[in-house]
Amino acid sequence: MISQTEENYLKAIYKITEREGKSASTNAISTAMSTAAASVTDMIKRLATKDLVNYEKSKGVTLTTEGGRLATLLIRKHRIWEVFLCEKLGYAWDECHELAEELEHIQDDELINRMERYLGNPKFDPHGDPIPDSAGNFAVRSQMPLSEMRAGECGVVVGVQEHSTAFLQYLDRQMLNLGARIEVIEVFEFDDSIKLKLNGESDLIVSSRVSQNLFIKKI
Amino acid sequence: MISQTEENYLKAIYKITEREGKSASTNAISTAMSTAAASVTDMIKRLATKDLVNYEKSKGVTLTTEGGRLATLLIRKHRIWEVFLCEKLGYAWDECHELAEELEHIQDDELINRMERYLGNPKFDPHGDPIPDSAGNFAVRSQMPLSEMRAGECGVVVGVQEHSTAFLQYLDRQMLNLGARIEVIEVFEFDDSIKLKLNGESDLIVSSRVSQNLFIKKI
DNA sequence: TTAATATTTTAGACTTATCTAAAAACATTT
DNA sequence: AAATGTTTTTAGATAAGTCTAAAATATTAA
Secondary structure (H helix, E strand, O other), X not given: OOOHHHHHHHHHHHHHHHHHOOOEOHHHHHHHHOOOHHHHHHHHHHHHHXXXXXXXXXXXXEEOHHXXXXXXXXXXHHHHHHHHHHHOOOOOOOOHHHHHHHHOOXXXXXXXXXXXXXXXXXXXXXXXXXXXXXXXXXXXXXXXXHHHOOOOOEEEEEEEOOOOHHHHHHHHHHOOOOOOEEEEEEEEOOOOEEEEEEOOOEEEEEOHHHHHOEEEEEO | OOOHHHHHHHHHHHHHHHHHOOOEOHHHHHHHHOOOXXXXXXXXHHHHHOOOEEEOOOOOEEEOHHHHHHHHHHHHHHHHHHHHHHHOOOOOOOOHHHHHHHHOOOOOHHHHHHHHHHXXXXXXXXXXXXXXXXXXXXXXXXXXXXXXXXXXXXXXXXEEOOOOHHHHHHHXXXXXXXXXXXXXXXXXXXXXXXXXXXXXOEEEEEOHHHHHOEEEEEO
């Protein structure tokens, strides 16, 4: 049996190794988990005895196959719950994360599979992040940051890089939701801000900070 | 903050005091929780320092107002989750209990209120047990055990006394589900078994064990 | 390459929730 | 009322998860 805390560590290690492309350092984990570095060392040892991580003193950790499988399952649960919270209960996309953090620890594979079916087998969560299937495979999505698009190109908003509440609420206010159609009108070299036409209607200028964090699928 | 374990103790104490009509003994709690009596004593002390139970050495415990409020909220969450699992995810009424035991500990009042609305403000769970409202008030249901009905009387199945898997599966096989219409054809004094007409169609004989555990609302 | 700095690990302690075994308190029966 | 039996509490241990402070190990800079 694996505890909720152990699961959270696995997920943190998964995210760090994904992001950094190398083993997760004690410090990085301690930052991610908001715990003392000493606690991380303790937990790493525990996870190593359970064969969920590969660990060598002072070398950082990586997930084993089984550790990776569990982390992926957690992400699957998290994202399926997020879809439920947003689509069925009407939560905003910046509100559902915390609740999903709790719900993802419910131990029942059958439940999450039924949930997935009930929701119509969604492939992406409300932030556009892919939902792994029960075997752990992620759907691939052809996407690019808005910042890499040229004037005249068209696309659909399919996801976000940054997940902060502030950013998500900003997007909501600008109507830049998942599925919004955009056309790049002009790129201002001066500050890399971009002028868009939104859903064929209104015009909008977004900063480079925004364009770097918004994923678009070209059409 | 209250832990999952503490919540489970509160619920156990609530059920015992309801059932017995008096304070819950250490032994009764230890049986209900499947823990050693010594652990119960420890926990009772902890709950007492949090003012969730009234406790005097060797006198058993009762819930304080706040303890009762929390226990009722747990029951509310449990039953709302059960409705969701059965109605939306297609779980059978004997399958949903265990999962609801886990889900009821999700800490978010807003969530359960949204869930309730999403489910159409149900007043009873899949076993016919009343769902307390957010203020802790239970709907009252005029019901009687089938065993107290006389030949010729008609009613609707509205709940069960016993919640065992075996009993619920038996009822499923006999089509004696919540909402089923029954008419008492004959009561056999010999063994108190009862002959019914089910939904105006088929005839059925049930034992006294069954009739004592099935709640009917007369019509 | 040594000194300064940063990271990681060890050591020891605390809390929660559990256990067993023994002692104390309460209840029952003769 | 004493003896027996049951229930409850105390005492002492254990495991998970956390902490702080100090020691050990890496890394970076002079």
